[in-house]
Amino acid sequence: MKFRTEIESGHSPHKIGLKTGIVTIGSCFSDVLGDYLVSNKRDCLSNPFGTVYNLVSIQDLVLNALEEKNMDESLITAHSGQFFHYLYHSSFWGKDVPDLRQKIKSAEQEAAKKLKPADYLIITLGTAWVYALKDSATIVSNCHKQPAEHFEKRLLSLEEQKAAFRNIRSILKKFNPDIRFILTVSPVRHIKDSIKLNAASKSALRWLCHELESDFDDVEYFPSFEIMMDDLRDYRFYKSDLIHPNEMAEEYILQHFSETYFDKGLKDFIIEWSKIRASLTHRPFNPEGEAHQKLLKKILVKMKNLNDTVNLEAEINDLNQRIIHLDS
Numbered sequence: 271m272k273f274r275t276e277i278e279s280g281h282s283p284h285k286i287g288l289k290t291g292i293v294t295i296g297s298c299f300s301d302v303l304g305d306y307l308v309s310n311k312r313d314c315l316s317n318p319f320g321t322v323y324n325l326v327s328i329q330d331l332v333l334n335a336l337e338e339k340n341m342d343e344s345l346i347t348a349h350s351g352q353f354f355h356y357l358y359h360s361s362f363w364g365k366d367v368p369d370l371r372q373k374i375k376s377a378e379q380e381a382a383k384k385l386k387p388a389d390y391l392i393i394t395l396g397t398a399w400v401y402a403l404k405d406s407a408t409i410v411s412n413c414h415k416q417p418a419e420h421f422e423k424r425l426l427s428l429e430e431q432k433a434a435f436r437n438i439r440s441i442l443k444k445f446n447p448d449i450r451f452i453l454t455v456s457p458v459r460h461i462k463d464s465i466k467l468n469a470a471s472k473s474a475l476r477w478l479c480h481e482l483e484s485d486f487d488d489v490e491y492f493p494s495f496e497i498m499m500d501d502l503r504d505y506r507f508y509k510s511d512l513i514h515p516n517e518m519a520e521e522y523i524l525q526h527f528s529e530t531y532f533d534k535g536l537k538d539f540i541i542e543w544s545k546i547r548a549s550l551t552h553r554p555f556n557p558e559g560e561a562h563q564k565l566l567k568k569i570l571v572k573m574k575n576l577n578d579t580v581n582l583e584a585e586i587n588d589l590n591q592r593i594i595h596l597d598s
Contacts, residue, residue: 392451400424
């Protein structure tokens with residue numbers, strides 16, 4: 271008997287390899303995916319604008335960065351002596367407006383530098399519900415704890431979201447005609463909207479992804495939402511808040527992503543790299559003992575061999591210092 275609705279990994283013809291440049295943007299699952307890629311030495315910029323839940327805000331952030339627009343200071347707000355911007359995550363704050371402006375400009379420059387030559391932009395969509403300022407109808411990325419009466423909550427239409435994606439795609443194609451897009455719906459449930467409204471939102475996002483994948487041959491959909499909702503249909507795969515996938519669920523979803531998109535060279539590298547990382551995290555009984563010194567030197571040889579494949583200079587320098595220090 272089968273007790274699970276298992277989802278088989280896909281087989282994308284467009285693979286991510288050892289030289290692929292990637293940017294992830296979107297909800298907190300973009301951090302999970304981006305951090306996984308970074309930890310495996312991929313050329314990946316993970317969520318440069320912080321957590322962003324809706325596609326219109328993602329559009330605004332990407333266009334601001336690539337078009338080098340001046341920050342709209344009418345969207346600055348403040349509380350508890352700190353300054354924030356309605357288009358940016360709360361991790362972007364300043365002690366004053368110039369401080370905030372500089373932090374946002376630095377993030378935009380870094381994002382533009384990575385987006386322009388990127389091979390892939392991976393967008394994780396969190397919700398189709400948005401909050402718009404009543405006085406300007408501007409959709410915000412974060413309400414920054416301002417009074418609820420300042421905002422109007424509404425569900426983005428399919429056409430609004432399709433237009434936002436077309437704008438993102440259009441400007442990126444000007445810099446890099448070969449860039450590809452992977453879309454996914456976040457497996458995190460937004461139950462503050464209520465279970466019913468979360469379902470309406472996720473349905474709208476899934477419909478959007480289906481439409482975009484049908485409309486553009488450079489767009490693919492990865493089913494992280496379906497893996498969580500159907501394959502891992504059990505609360506043992508959730509954190510204690512019963513909203514976020516736990517570590518086991520994240521690893522399972524990332525395994526599916528790897529099987530779908532990683533080429534053989536990258537898969538082989540990750541296997542070898544994971545062994546090295548495990549060895550480096552081992553806590554020896556005697557760090558200065560001969561046995562541990564031999565282990566460190568063996569690891570150093572392996573890292574130097576891999577350095578021809580990926581840039582491990584920082585890790586090699588750190589290990590060299592440990593060996594030199596222990597030998598002295």
